[in-house]
Amino acid sequence: MEKFKCENCNKDIDSEIFILNLRVCPYCNYHHNINARDRLQITVDNNSFIELGKNINSEDFLGFYDVKSYDTRLKEARLKTGIDEAIVVGEAKIEGYDVALGVMDFRFMGGSMGSVVGEKIRILANHSIDKGTPLAIFCTSGGARMQEGAISLMQMAKTVSSINRVKENNNLYISVITNPTSGGVSASFATLADIVIAEPNSLFCFAGPRVIKQIIKKNPPADFGSSERNLKNGQVDMIVNRSDLKKTLVDILRLFK
Amino acid sequence: MDLKELEDIPKSYLKEILQSLSKIEKLKKIPFFTGIHFKDAEKDLMQKVEGYKRVERDARRVWKIVELSRNEKRPQCRDYIDSIFENFVNLCGDRLGGDDKSIITGLGKIDGRTVAVIGHNKGKDIKERMEYNFGMSLPQGYRKSQRVMKLADRFGFPIITFIDTPGAYPAIEAEDNGQAGAIAKSISVMFEVKVPVIAILIGEGGSGGALALAIGNEVAMLENSTYSVISPEGCAAILWKNSTGTKLAARELRLTSRNLRKIKVIDKIIPEPFGGAQNAPERMIKIVRRYIIGALRRYDGVPGEQLKSGRAEKFESMGFFNYG
Numbered sequence A: 001m002e003k004f005k006c007e008n009c010n011k012d013i014d015s016e017i018f019i020l021n022l023r024v025c026p027y028c029n030y031h032h033n034i035n036a037r038d039r040l041q042i043t044v045d046n047n048s049f050i051e052l053g054k055n056i057n058s059e060d061f062l063g064f065y066d067v068k069s070y071d072t073r074l075k076e077a078r079l080k081t082g083i084d085e086a087i088v089v090g091e092a093k094i095e096g097y098d099v100a101l102g103v104m105d106f107r108f109m110g111g112s113m114g115s116v117v118g119e120k121i122r123i124l125a126n127h128s129i130d131k132g133t134p135l136a137i138f139c140t141s142g143g144a145r146m147q148e149g150a151i152s153l154m155q156m157a158k159t160v161s162s163i164n165r166v167k168e169n170n171n172l173y174i175s176v177i178t179n180p181t182s183g184g185v186s187a188s189f190a191t192l193a194d195i196v197i198a199e200p201n202s203l204f205c206f207a208g209p210r211v212i213k214q215i216i217k218k219n220p221p222a223d224f225g226s227s228e229r230n231l232k233n234g235q236v237d238m239i240v241n242r243s244d245l246k247k248t249l250v251d252i253l254r255l256f257k
Numbered sequence B: 001m002d003l004k005e006l007e008d009i010p011k012s013y014l015k016e017i018l019q020s021l022s023k024i025e026k027l028k029k030i031p032f033f034t035g036i037h038f039k040d041a042e043k044d045l046m047q048k049v050e051g052y053k054r055v056e057r058d059a060r061r062v063w064k065i066v067e068l069s070r071n072e073k074r075p076q077c078r079d080y081i082d083s084i085f086e087n088f089v090n091l092c093g094d095r096l097g098g099d100d101k102s103i104i105t106g107l108g109k110i111d112g113r114t115v116a117v118i119g120h121n122k123g124k125d126i127k128e129r130m131e132y133n134f135g136m137s138l139p140q141g142y143r144k145s146q147r148v149m150k151l152a153d154r155f156g157f158p159i160i161t162f163i164d165t166p167g168a169y170p171a172i173e174a175e176d177n178g179q180a181g182a183i184a185k186s187i188s189v190m191f192e193v194k195v196p197v198i199a200i201l202i203g204e205g206g207s208g209g210a211l212a213l214a215i216g217n218e219v220a221m222l223e224n225s226t227y228s229v230i231s232p233e234g235c236a237a238i239l240w241k242n243s244t245g246t247k248l249a250a251r252e253l254r255l256t257s258r259n260l261r262k263i264k265v266i267d268k269i270i271p272e273p274f275g276g277a278q279n280a281p282e283r284m285i286k287i288v289r290r291y292i293i294g295a296l297r298r299y300d301g302v303p304g305e306q307l308k309s310g311r312a313e314k315f316e317s318m319g320f321f322n323y324g
Helices: A015-020 A036-043 A070-081 A115-131 A150-168 A209-216 A227-232 A242-255 B003-008 B011-029 B038-069 B077-084 B126-131 B139-155 B172-176 B179-192 B207-211 B232-240 B243-253 B257-262 B281-299 B304-316
Strands: A003-005 A012-014 A050-052 A056-058 A087-094 A097-104 A135-141 A173-181 A195-198 B086-090 B103-110 B113-120 B159-165 B197-206 B218-222 B226-228 B268-270 B321-323
Touching: A003 A015, A012 A015, A036 A087, A036 A097, A036 A242, A050 A115, A056 A115, A087 A115, A087 A242, A097 A115, A097 A242, A115 A135, A115 A150, A115 B321, A150 A173, A150 B179, A150 B207, A150 B226, A150 B304, A173 A242, A195 A227, A195 A242, A209 B172, B003 B011, B003 B038, B011 B038, B011 B243, B038 B226, B038 B243, B077 B103, B077 B113, B077 B159, B077 B281, B103 B139, B103 B281, B113 B139, B139 B179, B159 B207, B172 B179, B179 B207, B179 B304, B197 B207, B197 B281, B218 B257, B218 B281, B226 B257, B232 B243, B257 B268, B268 B281
Parallel strands: A097 A135, A135 A173, A173 A195, B113 B159, B159 B197, B197 B218, B197 B226, B218 B268
Antiparallel strands: A003 A012, A050 A087, A056 B321, A087 A097, B086 B103, B103 B113
């Protein structure tokens, strides 16, 4: 039987068990990355997800070339992940409750936020307002997409503006922080939710541990930016295991119905 | 090809060119190989080298602007405040347990109107620079600005911001105190106000720490200022994996005022005196004063709701993508 090595405790896990356990290590509870499609599958009611903004494509409008062109990186990311960009958005039902739902995917260029992520969130926000449904976004990101220059910085503004409108419309906005969530995504829509849920032991920060280390010239504490540390510091509402997330979302949605 | 030509191309492209050259030389040695027209191959390679030389020249030009934007003799926010606004009253504290000297907030008068002024403070000597974290702000600073912006909104005072920061301060204390949320909230508050917001980048526009003060109805950049999602150094470390890519990264990021005006990230470029603002700080301040007065007059009488929705439309329309 195929084995998967836990990234945290290094124990070998049977692939079948790993998948049954939703890619969470059964020995140390470390929550490994889960891709957008799988997240949807374990969260929403069967066949209830209708994708929005499906046909929007990123462009290498600056002709950004570091060691590879942005265009090449986009093509490689699409091939590798089977999705077009770092977020999938749409409408769905969770135990019958309608939600406007966005799920980010770290495999796509580190979940980095560029024009298309920003636009999809704007579309999702508009949908939440039009239909009067709550909004939920599963966040994961290494930060802004450098290859789009200052335009990706502007996506922080664009998404905050969109979220503001959702809140002004009195729609509930929930964000679910998954490992890692950092940079421009943390400093925009991820932290502005009415209710912020985090998966256990997930990195949730603005500047990452490497940058911190460069400044303070020593290793940051082991729990730097962790969900648990964030909970202690009043930055998240609750920490919920992946297996309990659906039930938690339903409990909250029920309160706001 | 004369290898001297390769001196003027970016170091990170050298490997690629040398590999192509050596491949051509190897193929030339095969006696009956006619698969490549060598003159054409060498011409193509020369064109590539010329292209890379242009990139290198461009990168050097951009780097000069980066250095200017960081020049210690450039006028800072408080220089502008001292000369431009009358009756300036400094307001301190975030009312949540802290203050932050790296951001100045206050109220003053210009052209007969009361405005709120918010700007980064880098410091003029080594003691000040350390005290002000070199203009890198903490959550306390962003929360202080939120407070003053809400105050301005209540009284209908336009908001003028002066942006000059390498970025938000990367420290454990800042993270524990909710740095990410403080920046997000600043952006959010700037979208809520129903007064004219004029944002001016006067030096370095370092990423989220800059954006937190830059949600303007109008956004202007001084000619030699920069505005970027990440510093060239940070970008080079991540994408080039070493520092030889720093000047190239600056070029690729398109962080100059001209680049950004072209893709409409900013609205106006404010020209600097010859050689840069540091050569004639008083003249620079006068130019900015004139700009602010003009901008405020342009937004006179525009209803609050329109200012707010106009700002939202402006930023929500930013992005490049296609449908297909």
